[in-house]
Amino acid sequence: MNVTWQLWLQLFRRAPLLVVLAHALLLASLYFAIHWLRGEQRALYMAAPLFGFATWLWHTGQGYNLRGVCTPESFLLPHFRRRLLEYGAIDVALWVVLPLTIAAFAKAPFLSFMASGLVLVASFGVTMGCNPRAGIILWPAAIALGWMPALVNTLAKQALHSPLTPWLFLAIAALLLRLSTAPLMRIEDRETDSSPLESTSLGRMQSRNIPGESRRKGFLGKRIAGLYDHAAHRAMQRALTAYQSHPTWRRRTLLVRRLLLPNDNPEAIALRIALVAIIVFFYFFVMMHRPHFQPTVIGAYAIALCISRFPQLNIGMARMRPNMADLYLTLAPDTRAEYQKTIADALLVLVPISVLTALVYTALGAVLVHAPDPWRMLFVAAIVSLAASLVALSLHLIGPEGTTGRTIVNFVVMFGVMGVYWGGYWLVNTLGYAIGGGLLTLVTLGFGGATRFAAEREYLARPPRFDAPIG
Template sequence: MSVAWQLWLQLFRRTPMLVLLANLLRLAAAYCAARWLLGDEEFVIFAATLFGLAIWMWHTGLGYQLRSLCLPESFLLPNFRRRLLEYGAIDVAMWVALPMIVAAIGGAPHLLLVTGGLLVIAGTGLLMGSNPRTSAYIWPFFIVLGWVPSFANTLFKQSLRSPLTPWLLLAVTALLLRFSIAPLLRIEDRETEASPLESTSLGRTQTRGAPGEPRRLGLFGKRITALYERLAERALQRALAAYRRKPSFQRRTILVRRLLLPNDNPQAIMLRIALVGTIVCFYFVAVMHRQQFNPVIVGAYAIMLSITRFPQLNVGMVRMRPNMADLYLTLAPQTRAEYQQTLSDALLILVPISLLTALVYTALGAVLVHAPDPWRMLFVATIVSLATSLAALALHLIGPEGTVGRTIVNLVVVFGTMAVYWGGYWLVGEAGYALGGGVLALVALGFGAGVWFAAQREYVSRAPRFDAPIM
């Protein structure tokens, strides 16, 4: 029990909000179940819904914890696999067996189906937390069912009557555990660490929460990663050769940019846009089957995709501090402010990259959904994306380094961007491109540029830091 308690404490330390929310939902489900046992039949639906959401959230956090726990060094601990199995048995007793006892006391129908459903939900959460790359295959299944709701309804009713459904749910649970747990239990050689600012759009959800946690990429991911590395090496060698031929401030900035942002050369940018664009095409083709869909949201979604890079900048610059000492000694700046200015100038390239990404995705989405006014979407997206990129770069460059503070900043940027986009779209539609667009550009670009220049002055005035981050 002591090992299980320590594992629970690790889960609470790593994802406290998720643990707290899951247990609050479980308490709410327990209250609804108590009301159901006392005779209020309508509370059974609330109890089932709340508990299903709670078990999914809990096991998503548990899978995320296992990613950083199942390191090669951990398997040297005595009886490590057996302790994990014991913890799994306790988890099943708490989240499946105990609720089923309560359901049996209340005389709930289809107990075997409900048990299998809880196991599938728990396995799905575990998969989404431990192996996000594999969990991406789950969403197309629900999208297809959303296309044919009548078929999904008929399938659900027939499943309730079939005696084979519980066995099918057990088989699905075993398959989910196979995809989620088996890769974590394999002991493999650790791959070469990638740059924290690599930005390949591969495994964007697979953020490593612990130092040394291996990256788990599939065959396709490894091929694309190797292609990115070749493009980055070629761009670095070209920048180095150009600087050696004719040293200049501009070419030195490009060389620093190739070191800090290895996958932000033109070829890699086009490859990244093509990969994400393919996923975007599939997404919008799926969404177009819904009756209620506003095409204007395409621009907002495109801008949101383009600014997801900036939180990575905050985390990556902190993780790169020990390596930045070599860059400082290589550049040999006259003052510390000169070094900080060089870094800010190099990172400013992220703004036009973000703008280009937003415009490409907006144009692609407008074509896919047959937007009624695509030029207004592109016009508003250009202004808002440029202003938002400047503000996001500024805030994440000098903003808080803690997880909570960084999350708050990111939420403020995202919701502020959405508000400005919708407001700007309405303003341009009401006042026209000249007046409405002029007001939008004056307010949005004025704010973004002002925030950027203020943040740049603050960043340049700071002393460089080369200490390793506290993990």
């Protein structure tokens, strides 16, 4: 029982908000279930959805917890697999058997459908938590069903009365659990760690990896990663050759940039844009089927997508501290401020890259949805993305390293960018490109430049840190 308690505590330490929210929903569903048991039949329509959402949320956290627990070292513990089975049995008893017992006591209809549905929802949550790639595969099916609500309603009515539906649900649940947990149960050698600032867009999950978790790539992921590695190797070789032939400050900065940002060379940027463009194409294809879609929002989405790179800078620089000591000794700067200046200048290239990708995504979205005024969208996106990139780079360069503080900064930047984009679009639409665009440029770039200046001054005043981050 102590092992079960420790596993529960692991989840609470990793995701306390998720645990609290899941149990709050559970208590809310219990409240309506009590009213249902007292004869209020309408309370069932509140209790069932709340409990289903609580089940999904809880088991998503359980899957996330498994990703951190099932490391190669954990299998050296005595009876590790058996302890996991015992924990799973207790979980099934609390989240499946107990509510079904209450439902059977109250003589609820469609009991077999409810039982298989609970198992399916739980397995769906576990899959999304412990295998992010598998979870991504499931979302297109849910989106496709959202296009055809009438068909879904008809299928639901037929499935509710079919005796084969529970068996189908159980089979799907078994396949999902097999897909999600089988990779975690394999003991494999870890792949060589990559740079925390690689930004390959093979999955944003890489910035949220659990410490100690093995990176698992599929066949396609390995092939794409190979293309990125090949492009990074070529870019580094070119930078080394250029610096050896004629060492200058500019080429020295480029060499540091290739070291810190291995996948921000022209070939890798083009590959990253192409991969994200495929996802953008599918996304806008879905959005075009929504009745009240506003094409103007494309620019805001594009900017938000591009500046989502900068929180990774905050995380990655903290993780790279022990390795940066070698770079400091190699550069041998005269002062600490000179070293900080070199790093800040190397990272500044992320601003034009962010602006370029924002414009590419905006143009692609405008073409896909046949936006009525694409040039205005591109004009506003160019100004706002430049200012937003400067602000995001500055704040995450000197910003808080804690998860809570970083999240707050990220939310403030995101919502600020959305507001500035819509305000700028209205300003250009009202006053024209010259006056409206001039005011927008003056305000946004003035604020972005001032933020960059203040952040760089603060960064240069700080001493370099080479200690590994705690936790």
